[in-house]
Amino acid sequence: QSALTQPASVSGSPGQSITISCTGTSSDVGNYDLVSWYQQHPGKAPKLIISEVTKRPSGVSNRFSGSKSGNTASLTISGLQADDEADYYCCSYAGSNTFGVFGGGTKVTVL
Amino acid sequence: EVQLVQSGAEVKKPGEALKISCKASGYRFTSYWIGWVRQMPGKGLEWMGVIYPHDSDTRYSPSFQGQVTISADKSISTAYLQWSSLKASDTAIYFCAKHGAAFDLWGQGTMVTVSS
Numbered sequence: 001q002s003a004l005t006q007p008a009s010v011s012g013s014p015g016q017s018i019t020i021s022c023t024g025t026s027s028d029v030g031n032y033d034l035v036s037w038y039q040q041h042p043g044k045a046p047k048l049i050i051s052e053v054t055k056r057p058s059g060v061s062n063r064f065s066g067s068k069s070g071n072t073a074s075l076t077i078s079g080l081q082a083d084d085e086a087d088y089y090c091c092s093y094a095g096s097n098t099f100g101v102f103g104g105g106t107k108v109t110v111l
Numbered sequence: 112e113v114q115l116v117q118s119g120a121e122v123k124k125p126g127e128a129l130k131i132s133c134k135a136s137g138y139r140f141t142s143y144w145i146g147w148v149r150q151m152p153g154k155g156l157e158w159m160g161v162i163y164p165h166d167s168d169t170r171y172s173p174s175f176q177g178q179v180t181i182s183a184d185k186s187i188s189t190a191y192l193q194w195s196s197l198k199a200s201d202t203a204i205y206f207c208a209k210h211g212a213a214f215d216l217w218g219q220g221t222m223v224t225v226s227s
Contacts, residue, residue, distance in 0.1 A: 003155075003157075034212060034213075036212075036213035036214070038156070038214070040156075045206055045217040045218065045219055045220055046148075046156065046206070046208075046214070046217055047217070048213055048214060048215050051211075051212050051213035051215065052212050052213070055212075057215065087155075089155060089156050091156075091158070091213070091214070096170070097170065098170065098172060098173065099144075099146075099158070099160070099161050099170045099172075100146075100158045100161075100172075101158055101172075102148075102155065102156045102157060102158055103155075104155050105155035105156065
């Protein structure tokens with residue numbers, strides 16, 4: 001099971017919007033609406049910010065939004081803030097045998 | 112409080128065995144899959160496998176099949192990750208996480224260092 005493909009880094013200025021892509025295959029991202037996104041600050045455990053492609057857990061800012069088209073999912077962060085500087089990982093369900101696969105991660109830098 | 116509390120950091124030698132734990136509280140342990148995720152130093156997250164504590168149904172990522180064993184004791188709401196013979200390349204932080212539609216609750220992580 002290959003990892004999902006994410007850009008290594010994305011940057012933006014405060015207040016701007018950025019989008020992180022997550023490309024999989026028809027066996028994972030393209031076949032299930034079970035893509036999730038996680039934010040990880042250095043030295044911390046990951047935190048769920050988007051589940052089931054578009055759903056935001058309680059307490060997560062509405063500046064985070066998710067979408068999917070074909071085999072590619074995307075995370076958009078609008079109104080970029082300093083605290084958004086972190087690593088972001090996508091994850092997709094990949095069937096009942098393997099269950100899941102992560103992307104390689106994207107480092108977001110706020111300029 | 113809904114939480115997952117993992118066992119403490121471990122320092123082991125190559126070839127030694129190890130079992131780390133993840134204790135759940137605040138939710139029905141047997142109703143959700145619980146998984147393990149590896150993060151090697153300076154690297155990304157890797158899906159290792161999940162277990163359904165109700166019946167111990169276990170699924171492994173192909174990369175970890177045969178390398179580790181995931182188990183659970185529903186009487187004490189605890190999941191485990193174990194190795195029979197550690198390698199230096201097993202040095203990493205290991206997270207447990209509760210899986211509903213996604214990993215919605217994470218443990219604090221257990222640092223495992225394997226060095227001679």
